[in-house]
Amino acid sequence: EQVLVKWDAHEGATAFYPGASIFRNANLHLGARNLLQTDIRDFFGSIKYDSVLRVFLEFGFSDLVAAQLSDLTTLNDGLPQGAQAARQFQT
Numbered sequence: 001e002q003v004l005v006k007w008d009a010h011e012g013a014t015a016f017y018p019g020a021s022i023f024r025n026a027n028l029h030l031g032a033r034n035l036l037q038t039d040i041r042d043f044f045g046s047i048k049y050d051s052v053l054r055v056f057l058e059f060g061f062s063d064l065v066a067a068q069l070s071d072l073t074t075l076n077d078g079l080p081q082g083a084q085a086a087r088q089f090q091t
Contacts (some may be wrong), residue, residue: 007059043080052079 009017014025038083040046052074056066073079 044081045076047079049074049077 005032013029015019015026049070053066053070056069059066061069
C-alpha cells in the first residue's frame with residue numbers, strides 16, 4: 001500500500017482512492033450528455049515487466065528495489081489480474 005503513495009492518480013480514476021466504489025464512480029457521470037463504457041481485452045496482461053520497472057524507477061526506487069518490486073507485481077511478463085494474481089502467491 002505504501003509503495004504507490006508517491007503517485008497521484010487522476011481524480012477521475014476513482015478506483016485508486018480510499019472509499020472507491022462503483023457508485024462513487026457513477027456519481028461523477030450523473031447528468032453527462034454522453035457516456036462511453038468500454039472494456040479492453042487483456043489490459044493488465046498488456047502492461048509488460050519493462051513498463052512496470054520503468055514506473056518504479058521513475059518513482060525514485062533504486063535499480064535493485066525497482067526490479068524486486070517489478071518481480072513481485074508481474075507474472076509471465078505482464079500484470080496479473082484477480083485469481084491469476086492469487087495463484088502467483090500460492091506457489
